[in-house]
Amino acid sequence: MNLDGVPLNLDVTLCCGQVFRWDKKRDWWYGVVGGKAIKVRQVNAELDFANADMKFVENYFALDDDLQKISCAVGRDEHIRKALQELWGLRIIRQDPWECLISYICATYKNIPAIKHMLMHLSRRFGEKTILDDMELFTFPTPEKLANASTKDLLECGLGYRAKYVQETSKRIFESDFELESLRQVSYMRAKKQLCNFAGVGLKVADCVLLFSLGKTEAFPVDRWVERVILNHYATKLPRELAQKLARRKGLSNADYTKLNVFGREYFGEYAGYAQEYLYHYERVKTQTCSDA
DNA sequence: CGTGGGCCTGTCTA
DNA sequence: ATAGACAGGCCCA
Numbered sequence: 001m002n003l004d005g006v007p008l009n010l011d012v013t014l015c016c017g018q019v020f021r022w023d024k025k026r027d028w029w030y031g032v033v034g035g036k037a038i039k040v041r042q043v044n045a046e047l048d049f050a051n052a053d054m055k056f057v058e059n060y061f062a063l064d065d066d067l068q069k070i071s072c073a074v075g076r077d078e079h080i081r082k083a084l085q086e087l088w089g090l091r092i093i094r095q096d097p098w099e100c101l102i103s104y105i106c107a108t109y110k111n112i113p114a115i116k117h118m119l120m121h122l123s124r125r126f127g128e129k130t131i132l133d134d135m136e137l138f139t140f141p142t143p144e145k146l147a148n149a150s151t152k153d154l155l156e157c158g159l160g161y162r163a164k165y166v167q168e169t170s171k172r173i174f175e176s177d178f179e180l181e182s183l184r185q186v187s188y189m190r191a192k193k194q195l196c197n198f199a200g201v202g203l204k205v206a207d208c209v210l211l212f213s214l215g216k217t218e219a220f221p222v223d224r225w226v227e228r229v230i231l232n233h234y235a236t237k238l239p240r241e242l243a244q245k246l247a248r249r250k251g252l253s254n255a256d257y258t259k260l261n262v263f264g265r266e267y268f269g270e271y272a273g274y275a276q277e278y279l280y281h282y283e284r285v286k287t288q289t290c291s292d293a
Numbered sequence: 294c295g296t297g298g299g300c301c302t303g304t305c306t307a
Numbered sequence: 308a309t310a311g312a313c314a315g316g317c318c319c320a
Contacts, residue, residue: 017315095305108316115315165317202317223315251316253296280315287298298320305313 009089083282100213146170165200220264
């Protein structure tokens, strides 16, 4: 299909660290979405795909989000405008909440290549194999599969201390038949509190799940990188005491997390999540190369 | 309510 | 090459 003026940068979108189970082979991106393997490729204004219909692709890549409007809304200063310009076409895609939740529980205290490996191992062992072209792809394990997985199995997937969180959260979701999708109808704050009740889910993980899979574009996850961005470019907009304290310390307490989170949401507004993702990725590409194949 | 330390293990860096 | 630091944090004392 022709994008017809709708801005999209597929490569940046799929390798900026918001989603972990896409692989590029011969200029096609292969992934599993909605239980089936699909492939996507962008050639300038042309977006090609196979094994999926147009409506599905448009929704998954959030092509109905008006990037121009969002850019105007969050473009409050030189730095963010530079990031927007540099990474123009990056979109926040609409992931499956279940996969997103487990992914970010696993993502704590890991770098992106390691996260991809864990999720690949999990899918290989507990998902179902599907074939597309010459690619073997695996669906993401269901809550039932992970709820019944043994600790030993999960450890062999490299989860380490995250194994018990995945186990507990999967059990709760499976046994109570919890519908993560229902959190879409709930306010950002209430949904965040609900998510934080799951094992292995704190403020940061909850914000990621809300932003990347539950349509809360105002969510503003604060990780080490975003903390760095704020310190390097927005410190003057914070209370001086807070900025000094953050410069001294290594990690974020919940209270300080919330302060930075509120700053982001108030400063950038209802699309703070987009600002976060541009700033996050921009900070990374400035200091290293894209950590993707 | 705020703070500090521990944590599995794969990557990255020197 | 090999050790040591660090990683898209969370939990518990």
